[in-house]
Amino acid sequence: MSRMVKFLLVEDDDDHANLVKRNLSRARVANCVTHVPDGAEALAYLRKQGPHADAERPDVVLLDLKLPKVDGLEVLEAIRADADLRDLPVVVLTTSDAEADRERAYQHHVNSYLVKPVDFEKFRQMVNDLSLYWGVWNVLPPSAKGE
Amino acid sequence: MGRAHRHGLALPPVRRPAGRRLGPPPPTWDAVLDRLHPDDSPAFREALGVAADRGELDVSFRLQRSAGDRWFRVRGASPGGDGPVLTLAGSILDIDELRRIQDRNAYHAAIVESADDAIIGLDRDAAIVAWNGGATRLFGREPAEVLGQPVSALAPWVRLDLMPDLIPRALRGESVSHQIVEHRREGGDRQEFALTLGPVRDAGGELVGASLIARDVTGRRAMERRLVAAGRDLRRRSDELEQFVYTVSHDLKSPLVTCTGYVGLLEEDLQAGDSEAAVDSARRVRNAVTRMSRLIDDLLELSRIGRAEGPPKRLDLPRLAAELAEMMGPRFEELRARLEVAPGLPEAVFADERDLSRALENLLENALKYACDGPGSVVTLGGRSEDGQTLLYVRDSGPGISPDYHQKIFGLFQRLDVSKPGTGVGLASVAKVASVLGGRAWVDSEPGRGATFWLSLPEPTAGDRE
Numbered sequence: 001m002s003r004m005v006k007f008l009l010v011e012d013d014d015d016h017a018n019l020v021k022r023n024l025s026r027a028r029v030a031n032c033v034t035h036v037p038d039g040a041e042a043l044a045y046l047r048k049q050g051p052h053a054d055a056e057r058p059d060v061v062l063l064d065l066k067l068p069k070v071d072g073l074e075v076l077e078a079i080r081a082d083a084d085l086r087d088l089p090v091v092v093l094t095t096s097d098a099e100a101d102r103e104r105a106y107q108h109h110v111n112s113y114l115v116k117p118v119d120f121e122k123f124r125q126m127v128n129d130l131s132l133y134w135g136v137w138n139v140l141p142p143s144a145k146g147e
Numbered sequence: 148m149g150r151a152h153r154h155g156l157a158l159p160p161v162r163r164p165a166g167r168r169l170g171p172p173p174p175t176w177d178a179v180l181d182r183l184h185p186d187d188s189p190a191f192r193e194a195l196g197v198a199a200d201r202g203e204l205d206v207s208f209r210l211q212r213s214a215g216d217r218w219f220r221v222r223g224a225s226p227g228g229d230g231p232v233l234t235l236a237g238s239i240l241d242i243d244e245l246r247r248i249q250d251r252n253a254y255h256a257a258i259v260e261s262a263d264d265a266i267i268g269l270d271r272d273a274a275i276v277a278w279n280g281g282a283t284r285l286f287g288r289e290p291a292e293v294l295g296q297p298v299s300a301l302a303p304w305v306r307l308d309l310m311p312d313l314i315p316r317a318l319r320g321e322s323v324s325h326q327i328v329e330h331r332r333e334g335g336d337r338q339e340f341a342l343t344l345g346p347v348r349d350a351g352g353e354l355v356g357a358s359l360i361a362r363d364v365t366g367r368r369a370m371e372r373r374l375v376a377a378g379r380d381l382r383r384r385s386d387e388l389e390q391f392v393y394t395v396s397h398d399l400k401s402p403l404v405t406c407t408g409y410v411g412l413l414e415e416d417l418q419a420g421d422s423e424a425a426v427d428s429a430r431r432v433r434n435a436v437t438r439m440s441r442l443i444d445d446l447l448e449l450s451r452i453g454r455a456e457g458p459p460k461r462l463d464l465p466r467l468a469a470e471l472a473e474m475m476g477p478r479f480e481e482l483r484a485r486l487e488v489a490p491g492l493p494e495a496v497f498a499d500e501r502d503l504s505r506a507l508e509n510l511l512e513n514a515l516k517y518a519c520d521g522p523g524s525v526v527t528l529g530g531r532s533e534d535g536q537t538l539l540y541v542r543d544s545g546p547g548i549s550p551d552y553h554q555k556i557f558g559l560f561q562r563l564d565v566s567k568p569g570t571g572v573g574l575a576s577v578a579k580v581a582s583v584l585g586g587r588a589w590v591d592s593e594p595g596r597g598a599t600f601w602l603s604l605p606e607p608t609a610g611d612r613e
Contacts, residue, residue, distance in 0.1 A: 012565050013401060013405070015405040015408075015409070015431050015434075015435060016401070016404065016405065016408075018431075019404075019405070019408040019409070019412075022412060037565065038565075065397075066397055066398070066560070068561070068562050068563050068564070068565055069551075069552065069563060094397070095396070095397050095398075095400040095401050095404055096393070096396050096397035096400075097396065098392075098393050098396055098397070116400075116404045117404070118400060118403045118404050118407050119407055120407050120408055120410065120411025120412075121411070123404070123407070123408055123411075124411070
């Protein structure tokens, strides 16, 4: 039923990245997480550029919005404008629930918009649900299977 | 002196202006005296006295009629003779229409004369042919000084050179309205006028000249400029507020997520007896709290910029630069880098000392943090005067910044290099210091070629210092 889900975590805050990874490692579904600290590197990874020539295409991108260099919304725009990446599921995972951010994210066809809870139990629950949803219930597009 | 006048003197027929339909029959002398308007009676009787003495009569008067009063003028001369009856040969003229026109003209002239605006008439050769009281008040010159003079006599008080085509256009029949021109009174005060020019035509539609109406808008324009500035200030503050709210929703919540997240993990680490993980979690919590406290301090600092009372003060720039170099120099030496103050700094700059020092300090801190990667690194603080503004710069020999980020880095909480400590408030506060003073902040840089951060500060005008 379940399968291994490959997450690309785009997060500039090292503490938050570690928090997501530690909670994912406790989740009931097996998954693997690649962490990149900014938007420019996220795009290089997805496009297999530079040091990321051997990068594996992730199943889902977990994207923070406030990032140095290229911010999260710009990463989302670039993904949606790229023929090879267009159908990649992107989940925004941010502390901001500013209306303008939410509106722009949905205008660029984000798959889901999650606000990081300031509560340990809720945070853990959210990460657990994420892996369950993407690992068990959601059926990915054919391109994700590397066909 | 004065003979008795007998009534019943023969009056000549009343002539009317050519082409007019004859109205009622001409009045008889008795009818004249019966219907003479009481206001005109004294003048009429006096004129008759003069006529008796000198044999000449010329008087205008109103006759009261049921259809309304009418003006007449009687002119005549006595052929002489010394009889008891004064005989005059002359005419009675119906001048009612003429008098009404004259009254209306006098009325209009009075309006023009008393208007606040300067109203100036020009003939076809652009010579001044009319000059009202408003023009005397506005330009401080009497009609006698300017009537008959070419319009160029208004220079240098009116900057005709700024509107070379306006008068010719009006004289060609065009209307030109609300051109703002400057004007300098002899005392040297600058004034601004809104000008309205238009062609003047006679009754037959023939172009006979131009009118020039000047309204003093100096006060209004100064008020408009103050309003625009206030609007800009308000917009800036509202943007700041919005940015601040965004910040609170994101950047201040971030360390809270870290705290609650790791306190939860800490409990689990302790229950599991994993002391290494517990120490790591505790350390992350402590750092998050420290970062939060710094964020709050920096935000408060940012909000204080531009709160100085009163206008910018004149600061001794070389002294300010020397003090900064003395304060920061040792920290550069620790990294075996060098901080220099370039010669030729402008003598003075107008700013709030605390704000400007803080902005320059921020730029030097950044140079220290991001551009001093070892011996041989040089950072220069310098400046110059240019086009009515002071340009200050901090130049480094560091790794440089890609043009992609030149604008972004001045935004609140925008950070390029998260490996170095910082809150992302420094350059935002530099930009705010510049904008509060009406200038701006920007960077010139290319990767691998160092960076120069600029701060432009306009030199205030006399009006701004009022």
